Amino acid sequence: MNIVVCVKQVPDTATERKLRSDDKTLDRDAADGVINELCEYAVEEALLLKEAHGGEVTVLTMGPSKATDTIRKALAMGADKAVHLVDDALHGSDALSTSYAMAQTLKTIGFDVVILGSESTDARTGLLAAMLAERLGVPQLTQANKVDIDGTAIAIQRLTDYGHDKVEASLPAVVSVVEKINEPRYPSFKGIMAAKKKPVQTLGIAEAGIDASQVGLAGAWSEVVDFAAAPPRAAGTIVTDQGDGGTGAAEFLASKKFI
Amino acid sequence: MAEILVLVEQLDGDVKKVTLELLALARSLGSPSAVWAGPGYSAEAKAKLAGHGADKIYVADAAEIADHVVAPKAELLAQLVASAAPAAVLVAATAEGKEVAGRLAVKTGSGVITDAVGLGEGFVADQSIFGGGVNVHSRVTKGTPIVAVRPNSTAPVAEAGAGAEEQVSVALSDAARAARIVERVKQDKGARPELAEAAVVVSGGRGVGSAENFALIERLADSLGGAVGASRAATDAGWYPHQFQVGQTGKTVSPQLYIAAGISGAIQHRAGMQTAKTIVAINKDPEAPIFELADYGVVGDLFKVVPQLTDEIEKRK
Numbered sequence: 067m068n069i070v071v072c073v074k075q076v077p078d079t080a081t082e083r084k085l086r087s088d089d090k091t092l093d094r095d096a097a098d099g100v101i102n103e104l105c106e107y108a109v110e111e112a113l114l115l116k117e118a119h120g121g122e123v124t125v126l127t128m129g130p131s132k133a134t135d136t137i138r139k140a141l142a143m144g145a146d147k148a149v150h151l152v153d154d155a156l157h158g159s160d161a162l163s164t165s166y167a168m169a170q171t172l173k174t175i176g177f178d179v180v181i182l183g184s185e186s187t188d189a190r191t192g193l194l195a196a197m198l199a200e201r202l203g204v205p206q207l208t209q210a211n212k213v214d215i216d217g218t219a220i221a222i223q224r225l226t227d228y229g230h231d232k233v234e235a236s237l238p239a240v241v242s243v244v245e246k247i248n249e250p251r252y253p254s255f256k257g258i259m260a261a262k263k264k265p266v267q268t269l270g271i272a273e274a275g276i277d278a279s280q281v282g283l284a285g286a287w288s289e290v291v292d293f294a295a296a297p298p299r300a301a302g303t304i305v306t307d308q309g310d311g312g313t314g315a316a317e318f319l320a321s322k323k324f325i
Numbered sequence: 326m327a328e329i330l331v332l333v334e335q336l337d338g339d340v341k342k343v344t345l346e347l348l349a350l351a352r353s354l355g356s357p358s359a360v361w362a363g364p365g366y367s368a369e370a371k372a373k374l375a376g377h378g379a380d381k382i383y384v385a386d387a388a389e390i391a392d393h394v395v396a397p398k399a400e401l402l403a404q405l406v407a408s409a410a411p412a413a414v415l416v417a418a419t420a421e422g423k424e425v426a427g428r429l430a431v432k433t434g435s436g437v438i439t440d441a442v443g444l445g446e447g448f449v450a451d452q453s454i455f456g457g458g459v460n461v462h463s464r465v466t467k468g469t470p471i472v473a474v475r476p477n478s479t480a481p482v483a484e485a486g487a488g489a490e491e492q493v494s495v496a497l498s499d500a501a502r503a504a505r506i507v508e509r510v511k512q513d514k515g516a517r518p519e520l521a522e523a524a525v526v527v528s529g530g531r532g533v534g535s536a537e538n539f540a541l542i543e544r545l546a547d548s549l550g551g552a553v554g555a556s557r558a559a560t561d562a563g564w565y566p567h568q569f570q571v572g573q574t575g576k577t578v579s580p581q582l583y584i585a586a587g588i589s590g591a592i593q594h595r596a597g598m599q600t601a602k603t604i605v606a607i608n609k610d611p612e613a614p615i616f617e618l619a620d621y622g623v624v625g626d627l628f629k630v631v632p633q634l635t636d637e638i639e640k641r642k
């Protein structure tokens with residue numbers, strides 16, 4: 067089975083994240099880049115599927131050259147090889163153009179199943195998996211907390227607001243996974259050493275069949291008009307419980323008409 | 326006035342509160358048309374939508390719309406975007422709402438904005454990003470603006486619209502039928518409101534100490550008619566189910582009132598609750614970062630403060 071797992075490098079949420087004042091895009095130099103946490107669950111699920119059904123796991127990343135750190139992490143976890151879509155023309159791409167670029171690349175490299183995390187911690191749009199399914203014309207099996215494959219049949223449990231749906235389809239398909247579908251493994255020392263020798267193919271937009279006018283800031287379908295640091299919340303009232311802390315809180319809630 | 330499509334969120338025919346909020350928002354910018362997708366349409370549903378400002382109601386109540394994941398709703402909306410040429414399409418910023426928005430954007434060649442907490446003239450959206458640290462104004466520059474709006478971004482307005490019904494049928498493509506829903510498993514969540522929609526959310530964290538102790542949090546939530554949430558420390562420990570996790574990798578909530586008990590206020594937790602209008606924190610550590618956000622904070626033991634607060638609320642009712 068040809069399993070492709072999409073992995074994104076994001077700024078570490080523990081550091082201060084910023085937008086650039088010049089072009090209003092994410093400042094990727096301001097914060098340390100780390101693998102998007104939900105992508106680790108996607109990599110783990112890809113590895114579990116390979117262990118159960120055989121095949122090969124390919125990591126696909128779109129991002130600047132420093133995203134190789136993130137690719138190595140996924141390779142160290144056990145993926146076999148990687149494709150890095152990297153091109154200055156991609157800078158500033160929004161969700162639509164990113165999904166277009168990724169879909170073109172997936173068509174170029176081929177896949178039986180594409181696995182993603184359900185969202186990234188930086189943009190948090192949660193759009194990519196659905197957009198890829200739409201663009202590739204394959205089943206959308208998203209928000210999965212369980213994935214089963216049997217031959218070309220695939221079934222997932224899709225988390226919903228009311229519980230979950232059981233969903234069935236045939237491969238090829240796009241799958242997105244939620245946190246807690248599995249427990250991502252830590253790369254072993256051996257895995258880290260082996261990752262250094264695994265093949266990483268870099269593709270520019272021309273090689274991936276991407277039309278330059280459809281990507282990057284100029285090709286974006288939406289724009290940031292302006293942005294500003296959120297004003298600090300007005301300092302609240304903090305009291306120390308002297309035996310009447312609950313009553314005092316009730317008083318506050320009543321003053322705000324919550325009771 | 327410009328027509329604005331609002332995708333109705335409903336469960337078993339019950340219109341969700343977020344839809345009424347979207348209708349109010351659409352009414353402030355144009356003429357709202359509710360779009361009903363799937364079975365369960367009824368006179369009550371009609372009355373509720375029209376009673377909250379829907380001038381038109383497109384009814385596509387074929388069963389098969391609900392039998393497949395997301396794609397049929399996107400095809401329905403794409404058809405209406407082509408026939409009605411609306412000024413914008415609004416959906417709820419739930420996981421599924423955003424997926425519908427994403428597919429619709431691809432189909433119609435339109436830009437999409439997610440997680441708006443406000444929407445103004447020219448469909449310029451307010452967003453709060455990076456865990457609430459930065460406020461952004463953004464807008465769609467191509468096609469029909471598609472905006473996914475967070476629940477609780479505005480209040481529903483009981484103002485009658487014309488409520489003209491129009492039956493719509495969609496011929497679903499094979500691609501839209503590719504992912505079949507073979508079973509729906511509904512969890513009994515009792516009488517509590519849905520977490521993402523609730524006007525009041527009471528969350529417990531590591532300080533709660535055990536699954537049994539979450540009864541304290543539930544009791545406080547029930548006294549306020551609210552939903553229960555949990556920090557990741559609490560869901561990781563298995564004290565409360567994962568779908569109630571609030572934060573970066575859990576649900577994002579934007580309630581009128583958020584009460585955090587035994588939660589330190591890590592940036593990843595704040596990412597899921599920072600846009601709450603009023604925040605109350607109960608924590609025994611005066612240095613806990615959650616107090617930086619709190620409108621009202623009690624430094625104390627939650628096992629004393631929470632029951633006393635619950636009793637006091639019950640008393641005052």
Ligand SMILES: Cc1cc2nc3c(=O)[nH]c(=O)nc-3n(C[C@H](O)[C@H](O)[C@H](O)COP(=O)(O)OP(=O)(O)OC[C@H]3O[C@@H](n4cnc5c(N)ncnc54)[C@H](O)[C@@H]3O)c2cc1C
Binds near residue numbers: 558588609
């Ligand atoms: C990529 C990533 C994603 C994450 N996503 C999320 C997410 O979605 N949601 C989330 O919540 N976290 C998330 N986290 C985890 C987050 O960083 C914190 O670890 C977590 O929020 C801590 O939960 P907590 O506040 O309950 O526990 P702690 O940080 O341990 O805080 C417990 C608090 O309880 C107080 N306390 C203890 N006993 C009492 C008592 N008897 N009375 C009153 N107070 C008491 C303590 O003073 C302390 O402040 C994520 C982390 C990462 C790295």
